[in-house]
Amino acid sequence: MGSSRAGAGLIPAHVSALALLRSGEVSCEEIARGVLARIAERERDVHAWAYIDAEAVLEQARALDRAPVRGALHGVPIGIKDVIDTQDMPTQMGSPIYAGYQPRVDAACVALVRAAGALIVGKTVTAEFAGTAPGPTANPLDLRRTPGGSSSGSAAAVADSMVPVALGTQTGGSVHRPASYCGVIGFKPTQSAVNRAGVKAAAERFDTVGIIAHDLDYVDAVFRVLTNGSATSPLQSQQPSRVAACRTSLWERAQPETVAAFEAGVNRLREAGVRVRDIDLPEEFATIGAARATINDFQRAHALRSEWQSQPDLFSPQLAVLVRRGLTIPFEQFAGAIEHVERCRAAFDAAWGDLELLIAPCVDGEAPLGLASTGEHHFQSIWTTIDVPSVSLPMHTAPSGMPVSVQLVARPWREHELLRYARWMNGLASGRTDLSR
C-alpha cells in the first residue's frame, strides 16, 4: 500500500530503512538522500513539514555513517511533530507566537531516539498547539482532503513515503485520526510509558506521545527505544483468543465506511477462529465526553495562560473561545470530571474479565473533503480519556478509495502484547503489504 500511495512500483529504500540498515545494505547517507528526494518531489503539494534543513540532514547522516552504530534506530529517518522540542531545530507549535522559537534541549522522546541513532529529519506540521486549528498540510492520498490532526504532518509525511516513521502526540485523537485518514499505522501507548518532558502541554491529563509509522516494525522499534527496551526484530505475530467488539455509544456517528471497516475487521477475526464477543461500554461512559471536554478545556486554558496574557491576538478564533471557556470552569467541576473519568476507567478495567483485546471503530469515516477542519475526535478520544494503549490499522478501503482504520485496544501497559496482536491482525488484511514480513 505504501508503494502504491507513493506512486512508485517499488517500496523506496528509505522506507525500508530499518531492515536495510540493519543488514548493512545501505548507508545512512543514501537513506537520507532518498528521504530528501521524496520530500523535494512532493512537499510543495503535501506541506507535511514545518521545518527541514536538507544540508543538516545530510550532515547528520554522514556523521552516523562515520560513527559506530549507536543503537537500534541507527540511520532510521524520523519526523518529529512540531510541539516536541528539538535542540537543533525550531519548535513552532503551529502558532505564530512561537515563530522561530529554538528550544535549548531535546524533548525526552527526541533525545532517546537520537541517542539510539535515529536520523532526525525535521519538524512535522501540527495543528495550533496540538489543538484543532489546522496547519497547511494536505492529505497525500487526495490533496483536497484533510490529513486529520493534530499530528497532521507526521501522518502525511509517513503516508507519502517521505519518512517511514514519525512521532506525534495524542490528547484526544491526534495520532489515530490522521493515521486513519492518511492510511498509515497509529500507536498510542499508556500515557506514562513515554516521557513527556519537552513536549508542549495541551491537556496534561491526556497528552500522550505516540508513533505514526509505515509498518509495525517501526512502531515496535521506536517504542522499545523510548522505554528502555531491547530490540527484538522483527516483531512477532500473536493470535488473540478472546476479543471484544465494542461499537461504543457513538456508533450512530459511524459513517458507512466506518461501519464497513469495523464489521470487516470483526468478520476477519471470526473467520480466523477468534472468539469475538460484543460488549457495551459501562454506563459511566454515558457522560465521559462531557467530562473529557471539561478537563481538556480547563487544562488547555491554564497551559496557555502565559501566551494568552501576552499575545491573545495571535490565537486562532477557536482556540480563543476554548481558552476563555477554560478559564471560567469552576475547580469543583474540573475535579468532578477527573473523578468521573477515574470511575470510567475502573469500570472498564473491571469489565475486561478474561478478554485479551478489544476492536473498536477508529474514526467517524474517511478523511473529509476540505482542509478547514481536521475531523472529529470522538472515536479516538474515548480511549485516550481512560488511558488505554491502542493501535490503529488501515485495513479497509472506502468506495472513494480512501482508507479507514480499525482500532485495537488493550489493557494499560500491555503494549507489547497489543503490537503482536496487531501484527497478526494486519496479516489478515488482504491486499496489504506489510513491508517487514
Added chain:
Amino acid sequence: MGSSRAGAGLIPAHVSALALLRSGEVSCEEIARGVLARIAERERDVHAWAYIDAEAVLEQARALDRAPVRGALHGVPIGIKDVIDTQDMPTQMGSPIYAGYQPRVDAACVALVRAAGALIVGKTVTAEFAGTAPGPTANPLDLRRTPGGSSSGSAAAVADSMVPVALGTQTGGSVHRPASYCGVIGFKPTQSAVNRAGVKAAAERFDTVGIIAHDLDYVDAVFRVLTNGSATSPLQSQQPSRVAACRTSLWERAQPETVAAFEAGVNRLREAGVRVRDIDLPEEFATIGAARATINDFQRAHALRSEWQSQPDLFSPQLAVLVRRGLTIPFEQFAGAIEHVERCRAAFDAAWGDLELLIAPCVDGEAPLGLASTGEHHFQSIWTTIDVPSVSLPMHTAPSGMPVSVQLVARPWREHELLRYARWMNGLASGRTDLSR
C-alpha cells in the same frame, strides 16, 4: 513565630501584604521596599535566591500601583522556585547546564498568579533539577542547618520573612520537608489541581506544584488563583469530627522530636473533642517505597536524557548515578511499579470509610546540621506517591528550638476542606500567632 524568627518585634508589613493590600493601607511599592530591605539584610547569610533584580521588582510594584487592581493577589510578593519558568527572569534549575537560561513564557502557575496581580519577586534556590543535590541555601532559623529541599529557597525565603509566600514543587517531599525544617506552612494539592506547563519535569508521575507560606490565608488565596477559584477571605476554620492517626510503617525512623510532634498533635485533637482513630496503612504499602523509587528513577533519567547526552560532566555525582540507573530499569519493572502504586491508592481510598482527615508525621526529625544533604523524604513521599493533598503545620518546637511539623492528609480533591481543617488545627497550637486571625 514569624516575627520572632525575623528577629523583629513586629510582623513586617510586607509579610502581612495580603491583608494590608486588601484594605488599601499600603502601596505595592511600599510592600516591595519592605521585601527588598529584608532580603538585602539577610540574603548574604541565607542564600534563598537564585535570581533577583531589585530595580525590576520596584518597577513591577509601581506598575501595579498605577493600574487598577487586577486580581486577588494584587501586590502580594511571591517567590518562584527556580525550576518554574518565568518570562522575565532566568530559570536555572539549580544546574550549571541552565546558567542564564531565559524561558520564552511563564509557566502556567506563574502566569496565573501574575494575572491576579502578584508581585513576582524572584527565583528561589532549588536543589539541582528539583532533586537531591543542594544549592547554597542555609536554614534561616539556624544557619548551620539545611533548609531541606528541593524547594530550599522557597522555604527559607518565607521562613526568613523575605516574602510571605512562594511556589515550590514536590515529587517526593520537596515542599513539606523544607517547610517543616524552616518552620513554615507547606501545601501539596492533588497533582492535577495545579497545571504543570512550564515546570521542569522531574518525575512526571509525581511532580506537583505546591505552596509554601507564612500563614494559611496565603495558601488559600494562591491556590484559588491557581484553580479558577474565587477569593473568600479569610479562610474559614472547620473542626473535623473523625480523624485517623497514621504513624505509617516508617514510624521507627521517627526521631524523638517527630514522635513528640505527632503525639502532641494527636493529643490536641483529642483534647478538643475530636474522635481520633489509629490506622495502619494497607498491606500493599509495604513495598510502595521501592515502587516509588523505580518510577522516580526511570522518569527522571528520561526527562534529563538530552542534558545527559550533551553535558554529563555538569551533573552532580548523585544525579549521574540516578540517571545511569534509571536508563537501565526494564519497562516491565517500571510499568509494574506504576500498577503497584495504583493498587496502593485504591486500597487507601477504600480504607478511608467515613474519615474526614488523617494526621501523620511529616519528617524524620528537625532540620539536620550541615548543608550537604537536604534530609530524608520518606514521610512526605508516601503521600505524594498516592497523590493525596496534604498540608504541613509547624506546630511543634524541638528541644533545640527547631520546628517540627505534622502533616494533615485528605482525600483527593478535598483541598478546600483540608485547608479549613488546617486552619482549625493551627488554632490549637499554643504560642503560635496565625497572622491573619
